[in-house]
Amino acid sequence: MTYWVRGVSVGLRIEGVSYAYRRKSVLSDVTWTIQPGVTGILGPNGAGKSTLLSLMATLQKPSRGRIVLGDADLSTPSGRQSARRVLGLVPQRFTLAPEMRVHDTVAYAAWIHGVADRECDEAAARALDEVGLGDRGRDRVRALSGGQRQRVGLAAALAHDPQVILLDEPTAGLDPGHRLRLRERITHLAEGRTVVIASHLMEDIEHLCGHVGVLVEGRLAFTGGAAELHALAAEGIGADSPGSTFERAYDALMARLGAY
Template structure:
């Protein structure tokens, strides 16, 4: 399912605009969202998952226009969201946690159990279905969060910093899960970890100055490096290109 942003504006009262005439289209697959602190990534995600109302411009989830109340209501059935920070009821089992999420998203009570088992299978946690969530590792908890967002089978999945705070092995497992999810849905991953984007995403968008200043592939971003730019031995070509892009935006009048 396609996500389309057309002239999207947003500002909090008493502050300058956070998003300014933002245009971007997300296609099926895994897309990364990068940007410096304060760029508006959290605001953009909140608009996409309907936590904030669209006040200027248009945002479409498929054919649903999120600038309308009806559009936001209908779009929620097609959306899954894993925030950067979330809590799990420690006494509930993994299966019951995900089944409850399915019920919250509108599934019939009789469908919630089977839906939970399917979601757990998709994140490779079927073997832990009867475990209490308080016994899980950080990486396992993150995958339970993803399963909960998947239980109602959304066509669009939004993940905010899905590997933050995880050790290298846990990050690897979460990346493997997310990569598989992008095979049949639109997945947006917001992260500060360029390594996540490099391993996960076929395309990337860079948010800076209230706009998407770049959208494309890694090679296309790397091509923005000027030939005269000296490379640091401590960063990749992709990191250098990203850093140069942010510098250019900051230099713009």
């Protein structure tokens, strides 16, 4: 049995993890240690980012290898059960019931994550404060913008005060303003927690993450600091190619790591 201490960050160890779906290899022998703080997983579509996140979230089990969260071995039922106390996941795609109140949505999310009934209202209020929606609790979800709905999803994942937060493409589909505000919130909530962000947006990774892993075709092609990643990308940026700086850096990086 693993005991979790509130406010104490926990890391993740990924040890030789492989995963196959319908006989197709999605992840291949991934070994990586993720420290507290914000870590990014970068990679093109289909690289296995979401799969790796779902394995960390105990949604699926690796075909080979294991993931250890703190002391909890996620390959064992008791380890998964224990880890779920401290895990929060915002999936890439999720839906909200538009007719529900924002507060009720988050309070119910808190309840399904194990928060006691009497504490759910308080937990929802705290989580909504954390994502900057403290004053929107009584509103219906339908009254919120896309960015605010994304923050409701984040609040739902935070409601049980998890120590590890997994975010799958958190800024996908948001306009630049909302993306900026969401990044600020993520930076804020990362204090004292382990946050793992899967994204194919170079700018998200560069702005948010202290550490980065790059997945290419299911293999971990790079691990290191954001600055190292930037330097690696900068070497290959073609000044005359179209697109933003981030797009060109991403393209150069992927090319260097063999994604194309």
